[in-house]
Amino acid sequence: MNSLLDRALKYRTSRRGFLGLTAAGVATAALVGEQLVPAWPERRQASAETEGKWVTAACWHNCGGRCLNKALVKDGMVIRQKTDDTHPDSPDYPQQRACARGRSQRQQVLGADRLKYPMKRKHWEPGGGNKELRGRDEWVRISWDEALDIVASEIKRIKEKYGNESIMAFGSEIGRTLSLYGGYVSVWGSTSYGTWLETGPRIGLSSGNHVNDRMDMRKTQLLILWGANPAWSSAGLPTYNYLQVKKAGARVITIDPLFNETARVLADEWIPIRPGTDHALALGLAHTLLVEDDPETNPLIDWDFLHRCTVGFDKDHMPPGADPKENFKDYLLGTYDGQPKDAEWASEICGVKADRIRQLAREIGGTERVSLLVSWAPARGNNLDSWPQALMALGAMSGHMGRPGSMTGVCTHSGASNNGPSLVRAGGNGLPNIANPVKLRLNHNEHWTAVLEGKYMAGKGPGVTEPVNIQMIYHAGSSALNQKPGLVRGVAAHRKVEFVVAHHYALNTSAKYADVVLPITTEWERAGTLLSGNREILIWAQHVIDPLFEAKSDMWIAVELAKRLGLNAEEVCPISEEQQLFNRLAGAQVLKEDGKTWEKLLTITAEDIAEMGVEGEPQTGRITLAEFREKGIYQVPRRPGDNYEYVHLAEFRQDPEKHPLNTTSGKLEIYCQAIADHVRNCGWSEISPIPKYNRPTEGYEDTFADWEKKIKGDYPLQLYTIHYPRRSHSVFDNVPWLREAFPQEFIMNPVDAEARGIKDGDIVKISSRHGTVIRPVYLTERIMPGVVTLGEGAWADIDDETGIDKAGATNTLNGAIPTGQGHAGWNTCNVQVERYDGPLPPDHTWPQRVIF
Known part of the structure; x- marks a missing residue:
């Protein structure tokens, strides 16, 4: 590290570099920290040529944005950052501009709290030692050899004593090694998607985004953003794209418990709603459409679309074998349960005034082109499995699906404001998959409880549990302890098992409660990768700086552990990181202007291949490898009316028999036995095949x-x-x-x-x-x-x-x-x-x- 220290001392430090540091940390901070990112106002006019080289740097975090982030590197250090300036900015061809998070990434990569060396708990010993000290014990620096020997020895010991089903792991690369060593217990469940993950595909939509693209969205007359705040959650282009919809004449309504930052930019009206009650509001809206619709004088329902493209709305359109009384229309009217799902009923639950529910229903049903857009957030609640189906039914009744400027569904994350198939895509890395032979999986709502109580729900029907004995928790590049539900029980679980190991670049919560911590590199210190934040871009995030201190990549750790476990390391990683990157570059494709055919993105020469030190064949593409490296991004130019516009479900709407959906009926399923069966088989609760209101747990x-x-x-x-x-x-x-x-x-x-x-x-x-x-x-x-x-x-x-x-x-x-x-x-x-x-x-x- 002497060379790094020498370089650091050349630069002036920023006052903020020492905020939050203890006196003991100041010496370390002089080596690596925010103070290596100087303000230097007197030098800001200097050219990049005299200060260093701009390199495209990964903004690799899972916000959905993945914007363009560039780092100015001099003498192997990052001294400044900037965002997209590769072309003039315009609504049709916007720059991919980074948010505050991406622009602060120097402090993340070069932070004073970067983990520098492998370390173990002072009072750790095989079997755990004093396990109650996890999270508060002192740390002891150890060598990589000692750290890897400890981890490999504990994996062997625990496997021999308890079997592979006693090892629970989070992360991808280490999973390759553990799979070759007999397998591990994995974790399942929807985190971001909420109930859309399983419900969406079964009812005829998808778990991800399923609306039209940004150009088509400008045709909408009424834009409803339901539980969505992309200004904070997907900070990049989504709010800007929605602004173009508003400028094109759309009225904007936000439905959310909070008048959020997106609403402050866009909203003509804010409708506050209680969390977890979106389902009730959707039913109240659907009831109003039903009772106020008159095809002659007040058409609010698209009966043609409803009858042709859905099953389950009324008793005459039920799937074979279903009870005709279990139809959505009679449920809304309260025909059999005596409770109409009218605006007054919905208002008592969701908090939106009954008159406003009725008026909103009239706006949705009476406006020709409506974008009814939701994020995953309203589906992230206990016992809300029928909510996506209720939203879909509302969109189907009003006919806002499969038409230009008219759509209903999820619009969030990397597809927020701009859904549709990718226009430019990376190739595969060529790394073969390794199957995990252990089939036991724990749901993330019960894995900490399973550790503590020794049993889990087996997914074989209501109340069926099976024993489990987790004795090792392996965190590889994850933050599972902090980011999964039930953190308090998670800490108790970590203090119960015999061994905990974590990879990370800083002492996050998972690492804090581990026995052994292995310092890893960030994406800035690796060979590079390709990222995409929306359908129109591909970013080449490159190697920015050499690894700091003794940090190693997750794959390097997986390979070294494989050697100690007696495995063939070539099976874990038969392809170098540089070759994996090249494979993705060489396989990258871009859609031609006809919107139908693909071509290679990159022209790659024999000299390029030799320079990268990889194997491959020269090829011809749209741009050169050198140009892609220099800009760091390829963005497909757009214009209104181009062949890239996308209208979700357009072909299905036109001819549902010729273009069936991947559902049991081939149609949108307002009555869906498949999702009811799936929920029942999970074993915790049951739902109706139609989207009846279910009272949320802790709602x-x-x-x-x-x-x-x-x-x-x-x-x-x-x-x-x-x-x-x-x-x-x-x-x-x-x-x-x-x-x-x-x-x-x-x-x-x-x-x-x-x-x-x-x-x-x-x-x-x-x-x-x-x-x-x-x-x-x-x-x-x-x-x-x-x-x-x-x-x-x-x-x-x-x-x-x-x-x-x-x-x-x-x-x-x-x-x-x-x-x-x-x-x-x-x-x-x-x-x-x-x-x-x-x-x-x-x-x-x-x-x-x-x-x-």
Whole structure:
């Protein structure tokens, strides 16, 4: 590291580089940290030629944006960053501009808290030693040989004593080694998608995005953003694309518990709604369409589309063998259960006034071109398996599917505002798959409980459990402890098993509770990769700097462990990282202007192949490899009316018999026995084949001790968790710039605060049935009364004496509650809030987790 130190000392340091550092950490910070990213205002006019070389750097985090991020490298160090300036910006051909997270990435990669060396717990010994010290023990620096020997020895010992089904692993590369060594227990369940993961494909949509592209969306007249806030969650182009829809004349309505940042830019109207009650609102809207529709004087329902393209709406359009009484129309009318799902019924649950529900239904049904767009967020709740089906039924009734400017469905993540097949795509890396021979999988709502209680739901029907004995937890490039539900139980599970190992570049929550921690490289320190943030771009994220300290790649670790386990390392990784990159480059394709045929993206010469030191054949493509390396991005030019426009379900709508969907009936299934059977077989709960309202677990109704008498209970407020600009999930939470710019504040309505004697800026204690956190409170009327929110992803910091998490990790509050198809229920959680009298300094002033 002497050369790195020499280079670092050439540069002036920034004041902010030392924020949050302890006196013990300052010496380390001089080696690697934010202070290596100087401000230098007097030098900002200097040219890149004199300061260094701009290199396209990976912004590899899972926000959905994946924008263009460039690093200025001089003497092997990153001294500045910028974003897309490869072409003039315009609505049709926009620049791929990075957000605050991407622009702060120097502090992530070059942070003072980068893990430098392999290390183990001071009081660890084979079998665990004092396992209660996990999370608070001292760390001891060890060599790579010792670290790998320990990990390999524990894998062997635990396999021999308990079998492969005692090893639970998170991560991809290490899974290759463990699979060759007999396998491991994997984890399943929907995290981002919520109930869309399994419901979507079975009812005729998909788990991902299923709406039209950005050019077609400009034709819409009414844009409804339901539970979506891309300005924070997918910060890049989505909000800008929606702005073009608004400028083209669309009226914009947002439906959300919070008047969020996207609404502040776009909304003509905000409709507040209680978390987990979107299903009730959809049913109230559908009921209004049904009872107010008159084909002659007030046409609100597209009966042609409904009858041709769906099954299950009424008794005359049921699938074979289904009970004709179990149709959606009679359920809406309350024909058999005596309860019409009218606007008054829906209003009592969701909090939207009945008159506004009726008016919104008239707007949806009476407007020719509507974009009814939802994020995955409303589906991330306990017992909400029928919600996607209810939304689909609403879109089918109003006919807003398969037509230009008219669409219904998920529009989020990398497809937010711009869905459709990719126009440019990378090739495969050529790395062969390795099957995991262990078939036992644990749902992420029960894996910590399975560790603690020794049993899990077997997926063989209601109540059927089987024994399990997890004795090793392997975190490889993940943040599972922090990011899966039930963090408090997760900590207990980590203190029960015999061995825990983690790979990471900093001491995140999973690493903090491990026995052995292996420092890994970031994408900036690897050979490079190809990334895509939307259908129109391909980014070549390149090697930026050499690995810092003793950091190694996850694949290197997997290979070295394979050797110690007596495996053939060539089977784990038969292809070098450089060759994998070349394979992806050589296989990259771009769609021609006809919108039908593909061509090679890159011209690659024999000289290019020799320079990269890989094997391959020269080829001819649209642009040269050198041009792609220089720009770092290829973006397909767009214009209105081009052959790249995409209308989802257009062919199906035109001829459902000739273009059937991949469902049992080949149509959109308002009655779907397949999803009802799947939910039942998971074993936790049951749903109807039609989208009946299911009361969420820890939803609005559970804020009452007595729902009928409206007597509030011990946890009277609804907490839902949001994506926050400080982080992409848990990534970036350790970055001082972002901590200072975006405090981890608890958001609350003044009405609820006044009833509790709470003032803006107070420290409050938030308690659920599962855990407790403390946070400063931000009071605003932008959130509806009775609802509170907190940004997900903060790195937990739990006091073992009090059990209080001062960092405000939302999974400390969220319980692991398995329901339905095993999705995570982060947006249905009940809490109580009270003023906290203890101190809590701003977290950007906290000491960083600097080790050695």
